[in-house]
Amino acid sequence: MIFAIKTEVLDPDAKTFVFARQKTMYEGKRVKVGDIIYVFASENEGGSGLIARGTVTTSSPTPKIPGIERQTPRVSITVKRAARSTRRLGRKELKPFSDWDARTPETELNFKFYRQATNKIGGISDAAAAFLGGFF
DSSP: OEEEEEEOOSOTTOSEEEEEEEEEETTGGGOOTTOEEEEEEOGGGTOOEEEEEEEEEEEEEOOOOTTOSOOOOEEEEEEEEEEEOSSOOSHHHHTTOOOTTSOOHHHHHIIIIISSOOOEEEEEOHHHHHHHHTTO
């Protein structure tokens, strides 16, 4: 499975990214070592959208907090950057793709990562991965 993460990125030029306790949706809790992941620097934290493609080098689920009934699964991962994005792709570029029934890669990415402001790791389709591959 291929994944994407939208989160705060402190150093977009880093060769390795460490993301602790990340919320997961859309099968994101299944991320494991060796998976390909696309990194979006969240615009809510001053980022610019898609910045990198990498490989997950560590992955560990975050233990649930006792006494809290409903908890979104969280995962901590480390990502080794393999490539930097050569073109911009973020909220502004994906916003026009809001017809949720269109089933295009752009619509999928907008729906999963920008419909809600929440930062998260999520699984993406092969078509979305192929689309993102064109940005490297």
